[in-house]
Amino acid sequence: MTLERRKELERSKKRSEKIAFGTFRAMSLLVVGILFVILGFIIIKGISVISWDFITKMPEDGMTKGGIYPAIIGTFCLIGGSMIFSFPIGVLSGIYINEYASNGLVVRFIRLMTNNLAGIPSIVFGLFGMSLFVNTLGFGDSIIAGSLTLGLMTLPIVIRTTEEALKSVDNSFRQGSYALGATKLQTIRRVTLPIAYPNIITGLILSIGRVSGETAPILFTVAAYFLPKLPHSIFDQVMALPYHLYVLATSGTNIEESRPMAYGTALVLIMIVLFLNLIANALRKYFSKKVKMN
Amino acid sequence: MAKIETVDANLYYGDFHALKNISMKMEENTVTALIGPSGCGKSTYLRLFNRMNDLIDSTQISGQILVDSEDIYSKNINVDELRMKVGMVFQKPNPFPKSIFENVAYGLRVNGEKNKTYITDKVYESLRQAALWDEVSDKMNKSAFELSGGQQQRLCIARALAISPSVILMDEPASALDPISTAKIEELIHELKKQYTIVIVTHNMQQASRVSDFTGFFYLGELVEHGATAKIFTQPNNKQTENYITGRFG
């Protein structure tokens, strides 16, 4: 190869690298830009709607005025209900997989099933919840039916984060405890769990985020189109933020006039999700510092 | 004229002073062994010559590093071209997930060679030089992962030879291999010396004494002693060198 050709080749190598890297950088900026456009749009449109009245009043005038109070309360009921169900069972399940199950095949099977459960579309959970909780068990459209459905859906998240958290606990801690004559259970309770629990909490917060935004599973298990009163028992229906947004956006009595309400609801939803994400990240940082200090 | 020369070479990883004022010369068609305990800087020093340290963020380099009397850290040096001139063989065999043929042809292809007969000739020649030809001539299109560890390492040597370098850097090339494969690699180094300038990092004292003409002993980022291998291994000037060679530390 002549020197001329050599130089030419080197130049073309440099050129194609520049083009490729430039393209990738541009595409990455585009993706980040998309997020900011979505967030920015909802915040700008929604911020003027949000007021104290908006979050503490019942909807009025065919949902074109008033607030979204019952939907907020409903969403909190569902968060609480689903967590009562999925958090303990999920954590126990995670403990079983990581600490007790010794047979590799069993662990692999359970993990496979957990992954499968995590991959099932949310609408299928809705169908299942309707068939089992609403109809077969006779709960009707109710907080309990919706919570159980949502809880089932978030189980894989809780299980996985628990498992990850336990896995990251160094084995030397466990061996140290066993060496002192502690039983397996004592070791888990007094050594492993305390070290792992910050990460488990992060998982809990992430699943709360998921619950607060899901619509499809509650469509047929709990969500009320319009119900301007608060629930009295777990067998009552409630409104919920994501479904309320769907109703306002697509099937309200007066879509044009309820649009501001929709922007406000979307903003409240996004703020909840953002807030939970921030807390999860902050916790993760805080605890990782603390563990390092030890 | 020395093939490779460093004058007061310093290297920092962030705050860590990894190489301290190293000055050394390596002549053409010789084998230089770099020895010393783990973390002494010998691999870092080796990686100066093909600018592999550039890949790590926050490295700072000062002093002169010359290959063929050219400062390879000056602005008008093309790193890709430098790396074609200065080939490298790594600690563990690291063939690409490609066929045996494509592994060896890789360097030619990425550097723009399109002539098929030239590539084929060069691949075969390199495999012969690396003493691997007889074992792989009938399975050119098989995956490189099907070879044994020792064969993989010789494949990596052939891969380095294919782009016709004049210097070959070897970073503990036999540390992951069994004794028989190691012997083959050492034999190969003897052969290659006739055409190439070789710098080899090794943990193995016997290996250093068997294959090299010159030896440099590194300790805590400094070049403690440097000279003809025969002299270093029989009557070192420095107490530390003697202790290390006789196995009293490290």
Next chain:
Amino acid sequence: MAKPFHKKLFEKIIEGILTLSGSITSLAVILIVIFLFKEGLGLFNQSPIAKGFVLVVNKNNPVNTLDAKSIKNIFDHEITNWKKVGGERDTIILFYLDDINSIYTEEQIGQNLENLPTLFSNLTDSISGIIAFIPKTYINSDFKGKVITTDNIKVSKFLSGKEWFPTAEPAAQVGILPLILGTLWVSIGAILLSLPLGLAVSIYLAEIAHPRVRNTFKPIIELLAGIPSVVYGFFGLVVIVPLIQSVFNLPVGETALAGSIILAIMALPTIITIAEDSIRTTPRSMKEASLALGASRWQTIYKIVIPYSISGITAAAILGIGRAIGETMAVLMVTGNAASIPHSFLEPVRTIPATIAAELGESSQGGMHYQALFILGSILFVITLIVNLTVEYISSKQKLAKR
């Protein structure tokens, strides 16, 4: 020193509870299968004729059975002669229950409709080309007409039927081909948009970007994953749909394209996270070897890094498709939900999940429509199962290869 008995018992009980919890996900998956199919499978024992109704014809009419499709065409006036459906040349005369009032007086019908059975009987007897759609209760033992039988809904017809009209009378049309195609169009469109973008971002983050940039971008992308699908749908509805409408000058902006764009954005975090993780597993030594041979960073990426992590990238793509296929709310809000076979990305389409979400509320429990929706749910379930198992298979193979 032996432990007291009650302590041992306690440990055993806890262990039992843990084992039970460990099996909860398997149990849930099994329950989901059972309930979906339990509710859905009855569909294939159903007649497409609305419950409690029958179709009757003149007793001399040689036609004995009609399929759902022909019945619909007859009542849509698309088939007007019996010859078309295997009978004799005779004009088809449609008769609905309500028509009775225009033929007979209230007196003739009777105060409590007690004369209706006789009147129907006479009517079918006197008009040779008649086909009447009437309640079963009015058919007496001395009925002079002939009741038309219809085939039950068949699996093959269900899968290949081109019309989804489950509330149609007299015969419901439950062909899911348009829904399957709608789902595929939207998902394939989504993956075509998001795969190149997602791959570019994952390569950028894993190989090119400075760690500082990476540490800022990663949480932002995680945030993208946290936004509820209904918010994406809403954003699509108020921003993307009008945009598409004006750019392509369409009568409506709710199209497959709108669905694909929104789904692409939603699939991005999945694709980026998994692909990036996989790209980062490429051994450093392999990249160094490539660079040491004079390859540029870009050559190293596309000749070494991408081939090495291709199975992880494939897994990312498959999971992305799985996400897209199962997504409900966002798609429901922006695709226009027309249950017809799509011919371009600029037409409204209806996906399987959107159909379930939109129609389950209107269907009566245990009815044919309800069952059909559960079968749709089962199909979704099976698709996602296949997706997950494929990904599992790919990643287990990858682990083996890297050992």
